[in-house]
Amino acid sequence: MTHKSWMLPDGIEEILPPRAGQLEALRRRLVDLHQRFGYELVYPPLVEDLESLLTGTGRRLDLQTFKLVDQLSGRSLGIRADMTPQVARIDSSRLTRQGVTRLCYVGTVLRTRPEGLDTSRAPLQVGVELFGHRGIESDLEVVSLMIASLREARVKGLHVDLGHVGVFRALAREASLSENTETRLFELLQRKSLPEMEVFFSDSDIDEVHAERFRSLVACAGGAEVLPKAREMLAGAGPEVLAALNELEALAEELLKRESDIVWLFDLAELRGYHYHNGVVFSAYSDGHLHEIARGGRYDGVGASFGRDRPATGFSSDLRLLLRHYEESATTAGVFVASSDVGNAWTNIEKLRAAGERVVCGLSDRDSAEEHGCDRILQAADTGWLQTDI
Numbered sequence: 001m002t003h004k005s006w007m008l009p010d011g012i013e014e015i016l017p018p019r020a021g022q023l024e025a026l027r028r029r030l031v032d033l034h035q036r037f038g039y040e041l042v043y044p045p046l047v048e049d050l051e052s053l054l055t056g057t058g059r060r061l062d063l064q065t066f067k068l069v070d071q072l073s074g075r076s077l078g079i080r081a082d083m084t085p086q087v088a089r090i091d092s093s094r095l096t097r098q099g100v101t102r103l104c105y106v107g108t109v110l111r112t113r114p115e116g117l118d119t120s121r122a123p124l125q126v127g128v129e130l131f132g133h134r135g136i137e138s139d140l141e142v143v144s145l146m147i148a149s150l151r152e153a154r155v156k157g158l159h160v161d162l163g164h165v166g167v168f169r170a171l172a173r174e175a176s177l178s179e180n181t182e183t184r185l186f187e188l189l190q191r192k193s194l195p196e197m198e199v200f201f202s203d204s205d206i207d208e209v210h211a212e213r214f215r216s217l218v219a220c221a222g223g224a225e226v227l228p229k230a231r232e233m234l235a236g237a238g239p240e241v242l243a244a245l246n247e248l249e250a251l252a253e254e255l256l257k258r259e260s261d262i263v264w265l266f267d268l269a270e271l272r273g274y275h276y277h278n279g280v281v282f283s284a285y286s287d288g289h290l291h292e293i294a295r296g297g298r299y300d301g302v303g304a305s306f307g308r309d310r311p312a313t314g315f316s317s318d319l320r321l322l323l324r325h326y327e328e329s330a331t332t333a334g335v336f337v338a339s340s341d342v343g344n345a346w347t348n349i350e351k352l353r354a355a356g357e358r359v360v361c362g363l364s365d366r367d368s369a370e371e372h373g374c375d376r377i378l379q380a381a382d383t384g385w386l387q388t389d390i
Contacts (some may be wrong), residue, residue, distance in 0.1 A: 011114050011121030018373055019323065023124075026326050027106055027319060029152050030126055037145050039104035039128050044086035046107070050078040052089060055305040060275050061085070064111045079110045083125050084314065085302070091131045092303035092310060100132040106319065116291045120320055127296070127316030131303070134311035136251045139280045139298060140258075143251070146294050146315040147259055150284055153322040157287025159263035162255075163270035164248045165277050165297075167230075168217065170240035175210040185214060189269045192218050213237060220268040224252060230268055244279075251280060273297055282315070286325065293321050334358035335387055336369035337378045345378055348385045352378075 008014065015023055031041060047068075054062055064081040080086060083105050091101050106126040114121050128145060130138050143160070150158055168189065172182045181204060188197045194215065201211045216233035220226050227249050234241055248266070256264060272295070273281055279298030286293055296315025303310040335352060337345055339362035352359050360372040369377050369390055376387045 009121075011119075013120055013122070013320070015320070015323075022326060023319060023323050026153060026323060027124075027126070030149055030319075030322075031104065031106060033149060033152050034104035034128050034145065037102070037128075037141075037148075039102040039130075039145075042087060042090055042103050042105050043107060044080065044083055044090065044105065047077050047079055048086065050076040053078040053080060053085065055085070055089075064113065066110055066112060081109055081111045082316075083107060083109060083127070084129060084299075084316065087129045087314075088131070088302045088310075088312060089306050091129070091312075092306035092308040096308070097132070100130065100138075102128065102130050104128045119291060120318065123318035124320050125316050126319045126322075127314060129312060129314035131310045131312045133313075134300060136247055136254070136280075138311075138313050139247075139251055140254050142296060142313050142315055143255060143282055144258060146282070146284060146296060146317075147262065149317065150286075150294060150322070153326050155284075155286045155293065155322070155325045159265060159285050159287075161265045161267055161270055161283045161285070162248065162252065163267050163281050164244045164279060165271055165273070165281055166244035166247075166279055167234075167241055167268050168271055169278065170238060170244060171210065171213055171217075173240070174238050175206055175214075177206070181206075186271055189214070189217060190271060192221075192269055194218060209236075217269045220266070221270075222266065224256060224264065224266065226266040226268075227252060247280060273299075279313070284317075289324075291321070293317060293325070334360055334372065334374035335376045335378050336360050336362065336367075336372055336374035338362045339364055339367060341378065341380065344380070345385050348378065 035041065050065070050067060053065060061081045066079040068077050068079070069075070070077050087103050087105055091097075091103065095101060104127070106124070108122055109125050111121045128142065130142055147158070147160070168186070172185070177185065184200065188200060197215065213234055216230070220230040220233065227245070231245055234245070252264065252266065270281065270283070272283065277297040277299050279300065281297035282295065283292040284294040294315055294317035296313070298311070298313040300311040301309050302312050335357055337349060337359065342349070342361045349359050349361065359378070360374055375390055377390060378385055379388055
């Protein structure tokens with residue numbers, strides 16, 4: 001009978017062998033990949049002053065952040081719920097480089113509630129952030145690296161949704177929406193509920209010209225054919241709307257050439273991260289999984305709260321989610337040595353380990369190769385010590 005004090009809180013999981021070893025192998029592969037793209041590894045602290053964690057765009061994380069009091073200083077501390085604001089602080093206040101800075105990271109974050117069904121409250125967040133460049137070249141690099149990361153994790157049936165929150169932001173400014181009206185319309189667009197939108201428009205002072213443009217965002221969802229359709233439906237909108245569409249079209253053109261085997265979907269009503277992002281946004285999905293497996297976008301100006309207004313773009317994922325796709329052999333390769341043979345075989349054991357082999361030494365007659373995940377046994381023979389497949 002399991003003692004209830006040993007049970008983990010809801011949404012908090014532990015990973016046991018052999019999956020823990022597979023998780024570590026995947027972490028190494030992804031960090032190595034990011035570094036090959038030129039991204040430098042950083043390890044932000046698990047706990048920071050609450051004010052620092054929630055400064056600027058981090059304020060959206062207030063309800064997701066566990067809070068505590070520092071017994072040394074009496075200050076309010078927070079346990080990070082997202083590493084992106086921390087990395088932005090590092091770029092703005094610690095590194096203070098003038099040119100482009102590329103940073104990658106991996107670590108556990110803690111949230112007061114899960115972000116979706118079948119998701120953890122303690123994701124092992126892995127991602128990259130690029131600071132100091134404004135333009136589709138950096139967006140293209142980050143999206144390409146996200147796809148390369150998902151391929152490294154052996155994700156199958158990959159499809160990516162692309163949008164641009166700048167379209168809705170510009171339309172909202174053109175329509176002179178109040179903050180409350182904009183928030184309400186944002187919620188309706190997220191649900192793509194045209195009947196509710198009609199009731200909303202009838203009760204608001206939004207004129208028909210602007211209302212029709214907002215309706216068109218719901219219709220602008222699908223393959224690459226959506227982009228010229230959006231330009232046609234939003235004809236007459238201001239230059240900011242057209243500039244956002246130009247950015248999305250230019251990015252789509254390059255991505256379709258680079259990654260022709262991926263399903264690309266475009267959705268101008270996809271405003272996830274609207275209060276955080278201000279440009280291109282993207283989410284990756286795989287067949288058979290409802291929840292996104294990676295997401296990102298542009299969030300220019302995030303460093304302004306830390307004293308440096310820098311353009312930025314990036315993506316992140318949960319290593320635990322990626323592990324579900326990462327196909328490794330259920331049996332951990334290794335050599336088992338029976339307890340009775342360890343002393344005589346010690347020289348051979350050291351040679352095998354020096355060559356990179358995993359060697360498990362039995363400590364009693366009850367130990368077995370199968371229990372320790374080994375696929376070979378080291379045994380004495382007339383010609384010396386030999387490895388025998390199980």
